[in-house]
Amino acid sequence: MTAAMSTFRREARQWLEANTPTEPPPEDGPASREYVLAWLRKQARGGWTGIAWPREVGGRGLSVLEQIVWFEEYARAAAPSPLDASFVGLNHAGPTVIACGTPEQKAFHLPKILAGEVIWCQGFSEPGAGSDLAALRTQAVLEGDHYVINGQKLWTSTAHHADWMFCLVRTDASGKKQQGITYLLIDMRTPGLTVRPIITIDGYHETNEVFFDNVRVPVVNRIGEENKGWDYAKFLLGNERSGIARVGVSKMRIRHAKELAKRVPCGDGVLWDDPRFRERVAAIEVELKALEITQMRVIAESSARGSHAPDPKTSILKIKGSELQQLAAELLLEVAGPDALPLDLDFLRGVGDPVREPDWALTIAPNHYFARHVSIVGGSNEIQKNILAKSVLGL
Numbered sequence: 001m002t003a004a005m006s007t008f009r010r011e012a013r014q015w016l017e018a019n020t021p022t023e024p025p026p027e028d029g030p031a032s033r034e035y036v037l038a039w040l041r042k043q044a045r046g047g048w049t050g051i052a053w054p055r056e057v058g059g060r061g062l063s064v065l066e067q068i069v070w071f072e073e074y075a076r077a078a079a080p081s082p083l084d085a086s087f088v089g090l091n092h093a094g095p096t097v098i099a100c101g102t103p104e105q106k107a108f109h110l111p112k113i114l115a116g117e118v119i120w121c122q123g124f125s126e127p128g129a130g131s132d133l134a135a136l137r138t139q140a141v142l143e144g145d146h147y148v149i150n151g152q153k154l155w156t157s158t159a160h161h162a163d164w165m166f167c168l169v170r171t172d173a174s175g176k177k178q179q180g181i182t183y184l185l186i187d188m189r190t191p192g193l194t195v196r197p198i199i200t201i202d203g204y205h206e207t208n209e210v211f212f213d214n215v216r217v218p219v220v221n222r223i224g225e226e227n228k229g230w231d232y233a234k235f236l237l238g239n240e241r242s243g244i245a246r247v248g249v250s251k252m253r254i255r256h257a258k259e260l261a262k263r264v265p266c267g268d269g270v271l272w273d274d275p276r277f278r279e280r281v282a283a284i285e286v287e288l289k290a291l292e293i294t295q296m297r298v299i300a301e302s303s304a305r306g307s308h309a310p311d312p313k314t315s316i317l318k319i320k321g322s323e324l325q326q327l328a329a330e331l332l333l334e335v336a337g338p339d340a341l342p343l344d345l346d347f348l349r350g351v352g353d354p355v356r357e358p359d360w361a362l363t364i365a366p367n368h369y370f371a372r373h374v375s376i377v378g379g380s381n382e383i384q385k386n387i388l389a390k391s392v393l394g395l
């Protein structure tokens, strides 16, 4: 870690300590669109958006490593979970517009993303096109200066808050499936576009189905060339490397588990007195340290190459990072024990408001359940193992 990086970390930590909103509480479920935007704008005013964007487009011109340090400090501060809402705009939509967009697209979209004025969502997955993304069927037909879109996207996170979607559509079904895909930027308020909630196992509304019924999208909203969308999507996936391991999230959960274990009664003392529990914590912490070092190594190598092509080694970060996030969530569940169970008999009988004690246990089980998705999103762990087997091990 260079001196400049340490200074950056210290500044990020100080700013987050002073500015992180305390309402609603961290990890306490999804927030409203207004809440997300207010927090995004605050980060923008503080200079924490576009950390790794080039200076020419208004970014800070720093490296992916600084971006990761920001994610780590963000998680350390237990800053609100709508990080993902800014993540999609700043890490996916923005960089693709910077690299492949027209001057008009850059002038229109980039300042809004940097200022924290817009929320983006990612319209890639469809029924029957998740792991096999190139099988997507949502159809776009060129009519004059518009594409007319019909079809459905699935699992579109934050679509219910979003102003814009970057979306893959099928413009040619005649050849190889990767070759007939086009990349469009779609205004979520376009007539014919319907967002329907999916309530996930944690009971919250994070993700959605999106339906297109003759949705007209101007051709000027196309990124690059028609039928070349797969190339731009690959570029975008290359950008996913920053923060994919979410080391900060796991660290924050483990710290939380340790703090709680020091006050949760167990036998004659507290849970922290139990050597088996401490052993488990230590084992996860060791693996997390190894992941942190591996992450720095993989990113430093990619940056040195100056390449935006997806580095197959990032699959290691995805697999290990998601496993450790899940283990850390499980550790918290163990600390909470039966307190994590939503057992409130009066409430179940329909009498009064839910009362659950202690307060801190309220979100432990939902967060544990929601953590199951981290080994699925962004390419499931089985798919990541296939990538490693083929591209890294040469099997």
Ligand SMILES: Cc1cc2nc3c(=O)[nH]c(=O)nc-3n(C[C@H](O)[C@H](O)[C@H](O)COP(=O)(O)OP(=O)(O)OC[C@H]3O[C@@H](n4cnc5c(N)ncnc54)[C@H](O)[C@@H]3O)c2cc1C
Binding pocket: 121, 122, 123, 124, 125, 126, 128, 129, 130, 131, 132, 154, 155, 156, 157, 158, 200, 207, 373, 376, 377, 378, 379, 380, 381, 382, 383, 386
């Ligand atoms: C909470 C959540 C949020 C999401 N947010 C978004 C979003 O914002 N935008 C978006 O576009 N997508 C999003 N996704 C979709 C996500 O990217 C897909 O769910 C993921 O790619 C898996 O696709 P699938 O669900 O169609 O499962 P499938 O592809 O049908 O896979 C089912 C199972 O089969 C396994 N499998 C499939 N193919 C192979 C193979 N070749 N070898 C070995 N095993 C295989 C998979 O690993 C998995 O276990 C989200 C998903 C979730 C759960």
